[in-house]
Amino acid sequence: MKLSTVFLLAALGFCAVYAADVVDGEVTDDAPRNAQEEDDLTVGASPDAALAFHFVQPADANILHEFYTGKPVKFLIGFQNKGEKDFTVKFSETSFRFPTDYNYHLQNFTRAEYNRRVQPKEEVTLDYGFYAHETFAGRPVGLVVNVHYQDADGNVFVNNVFNQTVNILEDDSGFSGETGFLFILFIALSIGGLYIANQFLSKLSRKSGLSKRRVVEQGTSSEVDFEWIPRDAVRNKEKRSPAAGSPKARKAAKKAD
Incomplete structure (x- = not known):
């Protein structure tokens, strides 16, 4: 066997061993994560707890499953303890998911912290609200609401109270x-x-003289109504008062002097 053939076989064997190590390493790395995911999936609802979900705003969201961007979305969560031990409702988490793959998160909203103790045979109502961002307008999204709680023994439970596709509409109110x-x-x-x-x-009109005041001369009318004056008085006045400045008037004035 030639030396080059030996080296080639050794190189192929090394590559096969390296590939097996890589595959084993990937399996070893994914094992804890897959186990953790399986543990999360096994956490379910308690048989001693009954939960209800209801939208309060918008009013028709329970039927249409439609929300408007920029307007609040509010819902109520009812929790009933049917068992003999206390429950403590820890928090609820709300998120938008990809409509065709709910494992893909589009947006996680701030979770609502309750830490509400619920005694046996007791019922409580919890609330939460959020706003749909305008970037989701005109598209469907998956809405998921989970409630986390635990019993008096420390056992943790998760109830999925809402898990459906909703439509996000653009606010067309115009204001x-x-x-x-x-x-x-x-x-x-x-x-x-x-x-x-x-x-x-x-200022421009004052500079150009356009704002000068217009003076309108007003005087008395030259027409006199003599109807109310006795005719004798008018005749005597005409005889005694010739037109001013006329030759007759000047002659009359000299004779009077």
Whole structure:
């Protein structure tokens, strides 16, 4: 056997051993994670607990399963202890999932901390609310709501109270807080612009003399109504008072002197 053939066989054997080690390493690394996932999946509901879920806002969400972006979504969770031991409701977690694969998280909302103790035969109501972001508008998403609780012995349970696809719609009301602010800002800018323009035109008109006052002369009418004056008085006045400045008037004045 040639030396080159020996080296080739040795190299192939080394590669096969290395590949087996890599595969074994991957299996060894994934084993704890898969085991942990299996443990999480085995955590279920307690037979001594009964849970209910109901949307309160929007009112028709229980039937249509539709939410609007920018508007609050609120729901109630009912918890009933049917057993003989106390339960403690720890928290609830809400998330958006990919509609075709619920293992893929689109958004995790802040979980609601309750730490509410529920005694045997007791019922409590818990609430939570969130807002759907505008980036989800026009698309369906999976909504998942899980409730975590434990009994007096420390056993942990998880109830899935809602797990369905919902539609996120764009708010078509036409008015929002941002729109209102922009509308008020536009009105304020318009008023300010009109005031500045008025002041500028006033200064310009004063400089060009367009704002001079117009004086309208008013006088008495030359027409006199003599109907109420006795005719004798009018005739005597006409005889004694010839037209001022006429030759007759000057002659009459000299004779009188």
